[in-house]
Amino acid sequence: MTEILSLAGANLISPIILSFALGLLAALARSDLTIPEAVAKGMSIYLLFSIGFKGGVAVSAHGIDQTLVLALIAGLVLSFVLPLLAFGLLRVMTGLSAIDAAAVAAHYGSISIVTFVAATSVLNGRMISSEGYMVAVAAVMEAPAILSALWLVARSGSGEARMDPGLIRELLLNGSIVLLVGAFFIGAITGEKGFAEISAFIEAPFKGVLCLFLLDMGLIAGRGLRQSRGVLGMGAVGFAIAMPLVSAMIGLGIGALIGLSLGGVVLMMVLCASASYIAVPAAMRVALPEANPAVYLTLSLGVTFPFNLTLGIPLYLAIAQAVTGA
């Protein structure tokens, strides 16, 4: 317990978390602080390229093994299955309609790449290595949850899910996935030599850019919380904290079962525990327009994202250390 509190304490006063807190507080206090859309998108492109490239370099150094295939399959299956669990919990814990519950469930089956990046940053800070291909697992886990959510809506007979070929193409060729996977392959092909050539760009400024990006995330989360006051009940907020804990435990079991390293297990827990707030909301606006965006965005970005960032990641690390004995 002392170890968990110490980890959480150190995490809470890191520049990354404090930047997020600054954005959150500034938005709640109605400050006019904003990050221009183009800057935010530029930072997002930088972070995705950097994390993808570094993952590819790590794979080129350590090679491909059976665990990689198992991790990819596990990620795919988890992304399909976690929304079913989330939907069940939501129906028990909240009074949300089937459509709103399915839309929220899709977010919790998909992933937050920023939470993943923050977790890799925490692991690097503690000199804990992880499997580079976890980046590919993250990419695989982006979209399947959306299909599960649409199936849940169709099964409940409570509404019409709008699923066209254009949406499937948008999901699979979503810009984040293309960049992440593309950078991963560039890193895997060019290896250490390629990394040496551009490390000054993708390594040294990484944490600083992540701080500014999280400042922006804090601003968006704060604005969302301010505007959605009264939209969410205690049951929904409870779900947004309970679901990541349950999902992380499933990720822990799966990660340990397929033989991931300590860092890999933590990242699998984080991927399972995190909720999307970029790719899935856009897909939900197309496929389930009747679902209330204030509900799913506030839960994923306003509650689960800060929870994972501040307490979740150190907690998952401590639990993984205790379970794996590493």
Added chain:
Amino acid sequence: MQTHIAKRVEIVIEAPLERRLTDALTAAGVTGYTVLPVLGGSGRSGQWSRDGQVGRAGMVSVVCLIKPERLDGLLDAIFAVVKKHIGVVSVTDAHVLRAERF
């Protein structure tokens, strides 16, 4: 200078729907349209802002000019896309210089 009567149709719609809307406009025979970024706003679904957004969030404005006799068909095509979504469709009278282009 000689001007010709036209209808200016403006659709403010959620950004993820942009491509579906412009496809519908093209299918309805619109010869051109303009997509404009929208900074932010407020409506029945609450406030929103473009600031700091990373994904395809927020709204866009799609503007097109057409001959008055083609308005009804175009509005049907637009409605098929926007009926369940957040947004505003407005039609105003306009004058254009080169009628053959619309």
